[in-house]
Amino acid sequence: MTPKAAVSPRGRARPVTGVVLALLAAWYLAALLGNWNGAADALARAGATPDAARIAAATMAQERPVVPAPHQVFSELSRSIVGVPLGSKRNLLTHAWVTLSATLTGFAIGALLGIALAIAIVHLRSVEASLMPWIVASQTVPILAVAPIIIVALGAAGVTGLLPKAVIAAYLCFFPVTVGMVKGLNAPDRLQRDLMRTYSASRPQVLTRLRWPAALPYLFASLKIAVAASLVGTIVAELPTGAQAGLGARLLAGSYYGQTVQIWAALIAASVLSALLVQAIGLAEAATARALGTQPAGSAR
Template sequence: MNRILPVLTVLLAIVAIWYLAAVWMNAPWARDQAARAGVELTTAELVADTMGQQRPVLPAPHQVAAGLWDGLAGQAVTSRRSLVWHGWITLSATLAGFAIGTAAGVLLAVGIVHNRAMDMSIMPWAVASQTVPILAIAPMVIVVFASAGVTGLLPKAFISAWLSFFPVLVGMVKGLRAPDAMQLDLMRSWNASGGQVLRYLRLPSSLPYLFASLKVAIAAALVGTIVAELPAGATQGLGARLLSGSYYGQTIQIWAALFTAAIMAAGLVWLIGLIERVVLTRMGLAR
């Protein structure tokens, strides 16, 4: 109870502020419509109007909850209006990009730790790659892949991998370099090869760092996928729901898609955390 109470207090404060902001931001439209009709709204009528507008500037929490419920449970999962269907499209590209980004990050980290030339050359380029806004890269990647006849999952996975490989690379490099000089000297005294040092010392030592970076990477991969769904006018995925909602002023649809993405990200991070606990416990590395 001592842990739940602070969380509930913060949550209630956020909801209260959200309702107040919805009244404040939606009130001008309500007053304008009342003025056009030649009537004057009371405070209660004004608040009620701001809570039930079809296309509010800021949807109230209960409107977003209703839109989220309708998208997740009120539609057949095969329907184009279902957030489950759109979520699966986004999730599949996210997982593919996350797998590619993780593999690239781990392999590059191993090379950087064992080769000074790679450390001096690849690491600066990896850092520089993250300074370019993904919104500028995504349209170019989509166009290049489309010109080669490649559409669908792969271009989105590439952009997702672009964002997710860097946290894995940085975390893995830090983890592979975690063993101290005494441990490395001990391995050398046993005449261990470089591969054996990597397998029995560096990789186990890097796992806590790797899992921490994977949690960041999976969230970044999801963001990359949603961004990749925007430039080409996609009709599938959560990015497509955001895009169509912005076209037609369906703010409730936009917020429902955003909350779906947030729930998906939280679930993916939780899943990695669960795998982390299982793996580290079995290896005796859990704290």
């Protein structure tokens, strides 16, 4: 079989560009339809003739639109990042850093906890029978119900600031890591494990030389899910506390004052931050694969 020709960067960029343009078109259409009645009413109250052209133009320039147009959101992003001094409470990067700090702390706690639980589950059947049902059941409780309880409980114990948000982030992200690592650590088949026992390998040796390398693709796949879940947990944790900083605080302030453009800008910032975190995990996976002389999962075609 002849090898497939390598896809050029231009060939890879075309589908992405097409999707982005389609999303922008759908977004503008949603803004047009969502703001139509409000723009028509505003023109009528101002005494202007509410013809279709004027209404369509007004839907793209409302101060507090139901659905902000893309150019309004990007203008708000530019104003709150470039037009405001860094460190100011109005600078979106300052809020993003506050959220990122708690996200990374919670992600580290949750990932380590998930890996430790997975190792215990794989090696101890009693732990699997006793803990696994509770681990699954823990994810059935809505995070919006759990977050205030955790924050109040930790606040009563004198723990405030970054740690309560990190705990909630860890609560969301430990589950995919646990499940993924259990699957990965059990990936080697029985023949491989029996061969290690034939060589009188101890449990730590089987773990480090057989199970762990086999589990790495599962680990990185679960970490990508976990880091995004950790960001969601941090933002949710910032909502019930009335936080003064963080992307959750920006969302809350925007909802209080009806600043829908500010809300959408904070959402876009959170989406970009999540994408960057997932990309960072992907780069770490590629670097690990190069160091081990293997191929990253999903790279083969």
